[in-house]
Structures are given as structure tokens and as C-alpha cells.
Amino acid sequence: MTDEGIDGPAEQVGRVLGTADATPLQFWTAVAPGSYLQLDDVVVTRRELPDREPVTIAGVVTQVRARHEGAQFDSDVFAIADGTLPAQVQEAAEITTTRVDPELYVPPTPGAVVHRATGDARARALHFDRMERRIPMGMGRDGVPVYLNADFLDGSRGAHVSISGISGVATKTSFATFLLYSVFRSGVLGGDAVNAKALIFNVKGEDLLFLDHPNTRLDDATHAAYAKLGLAAGAFPDVRVYAPPRVGDSSGTPDVSSRLTGVDSFYWTLAEFCADRLLPYVFADADDERQQYTMVVHSVAAHLARYAQPADGGVSIDGVRLGSYADLVDHIVDRLNDDDTRSEWAGSAVGLGTVNAFARRLIGSKKDLSRLIRGDLATRRPHSINTAESAQVTVVDLHNLPDRAQRFVVGVTLKSEFERKEKSGTAKPLLFVVLDELNKYAPREGSSPIKEVLLDIAERGRSLGVILVGAQQTASEVERRIVTNSAIRVVGRLDPAEASRPEYGFLPPAQRQRALLAKPGTMFVNQPDIPVPLCLEFPFPAWATRVSEAGRAPSQTLRSITGTADPFAVVGTGGGTDDDIPF
């Protein structure tokens, strides 16, 4: 272990103060004349002990203050500035200890020299030396990379990321995508990174639809910033974008406006809707769950799973062919209104009012969901979101779907992905799920099918290799078990009222205040290894975040999956018969 931070040429910045208590976990340093310390600077000092090796105490600056020594009254500042009262400006910095080595918790001695930690000393102070696999997250305030311990991201010792901050200025989604880029491209995860997948839900604008397009506004400084982090600045190489079908378009073309190529539409066939029991996800409001009709929902879903037969795209129930979601809804409502069939569909002990409440809601869902649940499109055409068969990054565009449809897509997609991972039984390859507005899908109050899935991911995903990267404006409104299961907590700019909530207890008071004025691109990252959240700036995205920034599309995205799929499989008649073309 080298000691350049103490014995070497490291800069002396001050001495431990004796006028304030020095404790093993926090102490104040008087800043020497001609030196300075800023927030987040890393410093190191040493305490000599009798009969033992010296203790090295390293820490991060969490507060800096300057004052006039020798002034008694506030108005003395005028006399001092006037040149009549002698006074000295003295700066002092509060240091929060990050590491004590060896672990002997003694306070530093007042008067002990404090050095600025650089190189190995800085890495040791921030525990980077103990991280076997370090994922670069951005630059510290001192312009040197800061790292995330991969063990706490990939599930070896912890998983899940929770990102909080005000919409617009907190750059939550940008940080989540940068983190993914770093995971995939830094080579830290080795072979796992190649097979790892990411599922990103795009909820606002078409921001995330250009991940595979290089950013035309990338300058040399940004390239240098990426290089400093050990990354090549570029777009995500392997991206597949899914969008819902256009409303009223019978051919099912994807509903996007800015990205015109390489987008595939996703939908579910009526047969899948019935067989996979997706009906509960139509009622995925937390509000819905409190109502009586949940029983009816499950009863109807079971009935559909049992009796619906696939019939040329649509389904046939009770001998009636249903070709669209609207038809299906009408059929269900019709059967529920019929005294003879009601108990068969809804169960016997259900009141008429409850059935009507269900029917009302079901009819209400027609407008939102009929574009997603189809009976008129080819069943064999690839249309489902399956990350295992998709590209490395799968983007699901939800931004122009109504709320109920967004919940349906998120719920069903997460459920099927999680079930697939459950069946495979291994954690690898990893699946990163990026979901914004987590407070909507997993609110603190109430319960819903989506919340159940998300809770499952938060609590069991670590061992199954499903890593939730959740973002929300207010962590205080997200289910507590999801937040507490996140090993890595990230905060961008916070709302003042929100910052005072106990969910942000990991932020020291000074950082809590700073989070109120954090500028875009500045994040505070708390990881279990390091007792103080690290303030960092991550570089400008190297991929396009809007159409105006998008460079030339990569060639493979010019083909949609329809183009890449075997045309014969799409139109095939489903037979392994003698009619097959013999090559």
C-alpha cells in the first residue's frame, strides 16, 4: 500500500481545527492561507498512536465556511473592508469521514496536517480500491472519475437503482441511460455485459427512441470526458424500438412521428389476451383494486382462458367469432347481463351492482385498449415484446398511449419478462428494466397487479437477474419496499419539500440543500460501500436524445423486424407438410 497521500508530494491544505470537536466520523479543518477546499473534495489525515501503526483518516468535504476572525459585530465588516479594523479571513471545512484505516475509530488530533487526496489515496478514501469491478458513473467535482461498485448493481451483493428528482432538470432518464451505456460498454461485467439486456419504457416524448443514433452535437470535450471514464463516445449499437399500432390503422403500423425507420409495432392478439389471462391488467389502477369487482375480473379471466378458442387471429367463444377487443368486450358484457349466463361468467355470489360496475369499466377500456389487443392482424407476425429475442436494448414507446393502456403494457410486459426469467432459473443474462414515473406504477398506498410485479422484481429480482432502474419525482410516494430494496440511490435536483422527507435520510444536510440547486447533469449517488453520497456530473449523452440531434441512422435499424423475419414464417400456413419449399 503506497502512502503518497501522506508522505508524498500531495498538497497540504490545512490542519485539523481544535476549536470544534474532532470526532472519528466528522471533524473540521482550518484551510491554510493560499489553499482552498470545495465541497466534495477528498482529503486525508493521519493520527499517530503509541505502539500501533498510524491510523489514516480519509473523508469528503461536506461543508465549507469562511469568516472574519477578530470581528465581534456584524457591522465590523465595514470597518474591516474600510481598512480600520484588523481581521483575518479564515476558511474551515467540515470533513465527513469515509474511511478509517486500520479500523480504529480515534479522532484526528487537532493541528494534524490535512492533505488533498489524489491518485491512490483518493481511490482508497472513496473505497474504489476495494471494488473489484468498477463501473464509471461520471466525474467528481474534482474532475476525476467516480465509480459504482458493480457488485451492488448486478445482484452479487445488491441490485436495483432508485433515481429521484424534479422532472425536467433532474435528468433522471439521461442518467439511467448513461448508466446502462457504462454497464454495457465499460467491459466491467465482462461476458455478462454482452448478453445483458435492457428494457426501457419511454414515457415522455420520443426522447429515448434515438438511442442508436449518434449525437450530432457531440464535441471534443465530450469525447474527452468519455475517454477519461474509459468509454468510447457513441450510440447504443444494438437497439430495437417498439411502438403501439396507430389508432384506426388496420395494418398495425407503429404510431411514431419522428423516428420513421426501424420501429416495430407491438400488440397482443385476442387469443393471447384470453389464454394468458391478461384481463386483470386492464384494471391496473390502485383505485381499481379496492373495488368489489376484482372477483369478477378474475372469474371472467378464468372463463376466457378456459373457453376462448383461437380462430384466425381472433377468438371464438360459445361459438361466436370475435374479431376485435371491442367485440370481446361487448360479448362479455352481453353474457354478464344475461341472467342465464351471468353466474357462469362472474361466479355465483356476486351482486348485480358489482357486475355492472365491472361492465362499466370494461366498456370504458375499449377506447384505450382496442389498438393494443387485436384480432385482425397476422398472429404469426412478430408482435410481442420479448427481450430474450430482441436486441440488447429494447425501447417500448408508451408516450402517446392513454394512462390505462400504459399501465396495461407495463404490467403485461413486466409480468411476462419476469415469468420468463423465473422459468429460466438463472440470473444470467441480466435484464435491466428502466421505468420512469415509478410512483404511478408502484404507489405507496393501495395495491395493483403492476405493483405486485414490481414488488416481486424488487424483492426477488436480484437473484433472478432482473435489475430495476426506477425513476420518480418523489421517492416518498413510491412503495417503501421498492425504495429500500434499491442498493443504489440517486438524487438529482429535488423539490424543497420533498428533500426534507425521511426517504432522503442518506443525504447529509449540506447535500440535501445542494440537491435543491443541482443543475442538470449533477447527481448525488449513494452506494452501500461509501458512507457519503458522491456528487458527480455525468457527460452529455453521446446518443441522440431528440430528432434534431440524431445523426445518420445505423444501417441495421433501417430494417424492421418484419424485414428481418422469415417472410415464409409470416404467411406460412402452419404446416410442416410436403408442400414446404425444399431448401
Added chain:
Amino acid sequence: MSRFFVDAWDPAYGASFEAGGGPAAPSSARVEPDHEVPAVDWRAIGPRAGVRAPDVVLLVDGVRRIDASVWTAEEDGGSYPGIAASYAAGVVRCDLQRGVAQLAGTKVGRGLFTASPSAGDVVAGSVRYPVHRVGGTGELAKLPAAVQGPLTALEVEVSGAERTDGDLLVVDGPLRNRRQLPRTLGYIKTQHSQYLDARLNAVVTALDPGQRSPVFRLGTAWGGWSWYVRLPVAPGAPWAGIVRVECSAELDVTEAVALADLSLVTLPRFASNPYKDPRAPQNLVPIAGLERRLRALLGDARLLHRVLAAAAGRAR
């Protein structure tokens, strides 16, 4: 009921005019009031046009503190009193042009003042009190005055530093043996003696803030040129805000008058506020700041008392 005024000084410091209701202790010193203006024409003098305050003003002051009273045990069974004192002198350099006031030099001294012939240096912890033998019987009441000598020497030592052309040195207290320093004023806050006769005193007590009396010459052993200045002060007692300023007797009268005019444009801006300083306005702001810093340099009194007691215990 006759009019009365409350003295601005904190009573703990005495009154700014120590001689009761007026300068009641007439000085035996010979006073020559006729040098600047004839005594019959004495009147208040305002700032002279064209005189500008110097860019750099240096102010010198010293502080002292008795850390402990000690008694020696002599071979013959007798005992002498002594005091362990700390004292410090410093100079503030007020650069009015740049608006920077800084400590230009400080010196700290300590000593054990006693008449005991057998006393040696006292070493207490990391501090040393060199012995200063006092002549005579060395009774306890006389010992504090003995500290003044080394302190004045220390003040003279720091005064010499940091001089530049065109600056002005203001010494807290009478000039005494510092009269050889160039461009130096003695600044006397407390008026103990009455030098002028009643008619001339009336001119002094009638001064408006920012005015001075004519220069007069004192014929005492430490005599020299002297004048009174009234600092900015709320109208009040006759002697409120009045200080006596002196300069070296070796100067001729025109030089003395020039210094008096200079003092009138320089000193008022340093006057302190009553609510901030118990001796306002006479205790100048830089001096107050300097004294605070010097007291800090003396070290903690309780700590020194403790180490002295511990050292005495070891010596037994």
C-alpha cells in the same frame, strides 16, 4: 436639578476624564500656549483645507496580563511576592488606500517579576517566564508597574517595523522614550492632569467634534508638543470624546502644527462606536481589534494558571 451627562465609558474602565468634574488636578508643568496662536487668541481649529489623511496609518499598542501571583521561599525563611505576567505588543497597518488592515508585527513576552534574589526562570509546560528582578522591597502592589518597562520596550521594538514614507505612526499612550521615531503621535485617551488654565480649558471643552485646540508646549521631563482633539461623539459631557495628542519636543513648531492638522483628518475616522466599545470613542477601532488579537496571543489565562500551579507543585 442641574444638567448631567452619562460618560460613554464603561465604569469598569474609570472615566475618560479621571479628575472628577473637570481637570481638578492642576499640573505643575510649565505650559507654553503661545506657540501656534497667542494665548489670548485661543480658539477651536477645524481641519485645514488641503490636508489629506496619509495612505498608511500604523497603530501600536500593547496588552499585559498577570497570570499568577507567586510567593518565593527564601533560604533564610523569608518570602518575596512576585507576579508571573504575559504581555504582548503589536502594530496594525491600516492601508486606507487599499482598505486592508492587517497585523504588521506582534511580539509576546512573559516574565516573573519579583525582588527575590534567589528566583530563577519558571518553566511551565511549554512556556518560560524569565525572571525580571525588581529593585527595592518589591511589595506586591508595586509589581504590576514593573511590567510596563518591558512592555514599552516591546512596543518600541515592533514600532520600528513596517515604516514607509508618508505613513503615520500612532502610539497608544504617551510617547515617552519613543520620541525619536519619525512621524509619530502619542495618543492619550484618559486625561489625568489639567495642563491649561481655566480660560484655555473652556476653549477645549467647547470644541466641536472634529476640531482641535491650538498646539501648546509642555515643559515636563517627557514634555513635548501637545493638543486636544474632540472625536466624533454625541454632544454630552464637556470632556466627552476629547483626547490629547502629543508629538516629539524635538520638532519645531511648524512641524508640530502640521502633525496636529494631520491628526485631525486621520483620527476621527478611527473613532469607535459606544455600543461596540466600552471606551468609545477614544478607544480607536484598530486598537480595539489589535488588543483582541494580542490578548488571544497571550494564551488562555486559566490554562497558564494551571500549568504554573503544576510547575510550582513539581518544584517543591
